[in-house]
Amino acid sequence: MKIAIIGGGIVGSTAAYYLAKEKDMTVVLFDDGNGQATKAAAGIISPWFSKRRNKAWYKMARLGADFYQKLLKDLENDGFENDFYQQSGVFLFKKKEEKLEELFELAKTRKQEAPLIGEIALKSYESLKDNYPNLSGFERTLFASGAARVDGDKLVKRLQSISQLTLIRKKVGLKKTDNHQYLIDGMVFDKVILASGAWLPSILEPLGYQVDVRPQKGQLKDYYFSKNVFNHYPVLMPEGEADIIPFSDDKVSVGASHENEMGYDLSEDKSILDAIEKEALPYFTALEQADAIHTRVGTRAYTSDYSPFFGQVPMLPNVYAASGLGSSGLTTGPLIAYQLVQLVLDNPLALKATDYPIANYIQKQKADDTMHKK
Ligand SMILES: Cc1cc2nc3c(=O)[nH]c(=O)nc-3n(C[C@H](O)[C@H](O)[C@H](O)COP(=O)(O)OP(=O)(O)OC[C@H]3O[C@@H](n4cnc5c(N)ncnc54)[C@H](O)[C@@H]3O)c2cc1C
Incomplete structure (x- = not known):
């Protein structure tokens, strides 16, 4: 065939x-x-905290996260390296404390059918600051160990x-x-x-x-550092568009934008990227010390x-x-x-x-x- x-x-x-x-x-x-x-994606695999009401979508996203375990095994059996995937965990940030508690409860419920979510816990800034000295801007965060980052x-x-x-x-x-x-x-x-x-x-x-x-434009920035000191950091997800993804190869990605009226445009828009960086900096000040910065732009597909x-x-x-x-x-x-x-x-x-x-x-x-x- x-x-x-x-x-x-x-x-x-x-x-x-x-x-x-x-x-x-x-x-x-x-x-x-x-x-x-x-190839423009931020690479976060952490569907369990979504508040979307669409049950069919959530089922697909939950099973999609699980499916990576099969894909990794199949690639490994075929002799391929799996360095594109790391189960790094995630820190979720909310400006309002009650929203964090709500998310914690949701995660506990969802864990019953999604064991991949792993350890879930509320953690204080004080308990994390020695291990993650570049984190700031929060008192408590919700941690889930099963979240992953993927280099698309x-x-x-x-x-x-x-x-x-x-x-x-x-x-x-x-x-x-x-x-x-x-x-x-x-x-x-x-x-x-x-x-x-x-x-x-x-x-x-x-x-x-x-x-x-229809197309939706998405932009993000990759910050490169000469020393790989952020490898052990989980993915950081504040509210808004500024997710922070410390990859294992000296790179920290930050983004992404969601631009609906731009068609298939792939040009870099500095003002949008600067605004995202401004959102991210309070949580991860090390961005200011990056040795080099590159931009990625891609086109998502949306239905109505x-x-x-x-x-x-x-x-x-x-x-x-x-x-x-x-x-x-x-x-x-x-x-x-x-x-x-x-x-x-x-x-x-x-x-x-x-x-x-x-x-x-x-x-x-x-x-x-x-x-x-x-
Ligand atoms: C900035 C950004 C951040 C994202 N972050 C995340 C994230 O953190 N987590 C997550 O789960 N998802 C994320 N996504 C979404 C995810 O990347 C996409 O939903 C997914 O990659 C879509 O995959 P796809 O194979 O359907 O399409 P694509 O990856 O767009 O691939 C389609 C391919 O088809 C090719 N093509 C189209 N027409 C033709 C043709 N006529 N002939 C030949 N080739 C053709 C295109 O050139 C393209 O290479 C992000 C997306 C963007 C843009």
């Missing part, structure tokens, strides 16, 4: 990795890479390095052939996965589809009700898609990709596809509508 995957972010790369391991399968991954959300770019490169996979770095389109196959970049495929993030509309609209996916979706594209047999992963796609992406792989292989799913119905977001336009538009 010949399978094409369009999009090499976390979804496309995870799907490519698992499919390429299957017997008698030729897998080709097409990736343009420009604006990719995965490293992870994707690792997944793509599986030898059975062909990677083609270019922007491509999708066409139907007369005998129920698909034509991409001059090659014919039996099945196709569209893992094209915020760019899904540009692939499906030429085939007469309306797609409820903020829910992710996956499944078979309506009226397009053997074409599957996922998008709308929003600001939690590094958490949910590998699990969603694994569901797409099961659909391709005709296996049962861990998630109920009807909880994330693709038909709500991708609709074939009636011939009349298309004519009207022309």
Whole structure:
């Protein structure tokens, strides 16, 4: 069977990795890479404190965090290094003490079905200041040991390095052939996965589809230090947009912005980044001593009700898609990709596809509508 995957972010790369391991399968991954959300992501895997009411989303996020344990094991068994993932823990900060208590109670309840959350405890500044001398600006924080940080770019490169996979770095389109196959970049495929993030509309609209996916710009800064002294710090999550992620390779990432009206713009906006830095500094003053600073900008994909979706594209047999992963796609992406792989292989799913119905977001336009538009 010949399978094409369009999009090499976390979804496309995870799907490519698992499919390429299957017997008698030729897998080709097409990736343009420009604006990719995965390589711009902050990398926080800590879904358990979300107050979103969407139960289907929370289930996906919780199981998505769990799924990393399988992915890590599978990569390790295949001889890959897992240096893209560290279970660093998280410190959550709230300006109001009662909000911290509320979150603590929520975490205790959620731990029952999410043991990965690990140790949860309220910790005082006094008890932490010797171990984490660069922290400040709070009296108490909520700690959870199971939270993780993921380097999206490293992870994707690792997944793509599986030898059975062909990677083609270019922007491509999708066409139907007369005998129920698909034509991409001059090659014919039996099945196709569209893992094209915020760019899904540009692939499906030429085939007469309306797609409820819009782009959201996200910017963050990476602060580099000559000595790796923050390796043991958990992820820091104050209120607002200034999450602080101390990576293990001399880098501390801070962000990210959520900009809705910017389309696919990838330019750096200094005023927005400065505002985020200002929010972060009271908690982590060491940022001022960074030796170098780089900016990353990426494009998230959102649906109009903020829910992710996956499944078979309506009226397009053997074409599957996922998008709308929003600001939690590094958490949910590998699990969603694994569901797409099961659909391709005709296996049962861990998630109920009807909880994330693709038909709500991708609709074939009636011939009349298309004519009207022309
Ligand atoms: C600044 C920022 C911070 C974030 N922080 C977090 C976080 O801390 N935790 C978390 O869980 N999530 C986070 N996210 C969200 C997460 O990164 C995304 O939801 C997730 O990476 C989306 O993955 P994806 O594979 O669907 O899309 P993408 O990673 O965007 O990949 C899609 C790929 O498809 C390619 N493509 C599209 N069309 C074509 C075409 N026609 N031909 C070839 N290639 C094509 C694109 O170039 C791109 O490489 C963050 C996102 C951003 C932008």
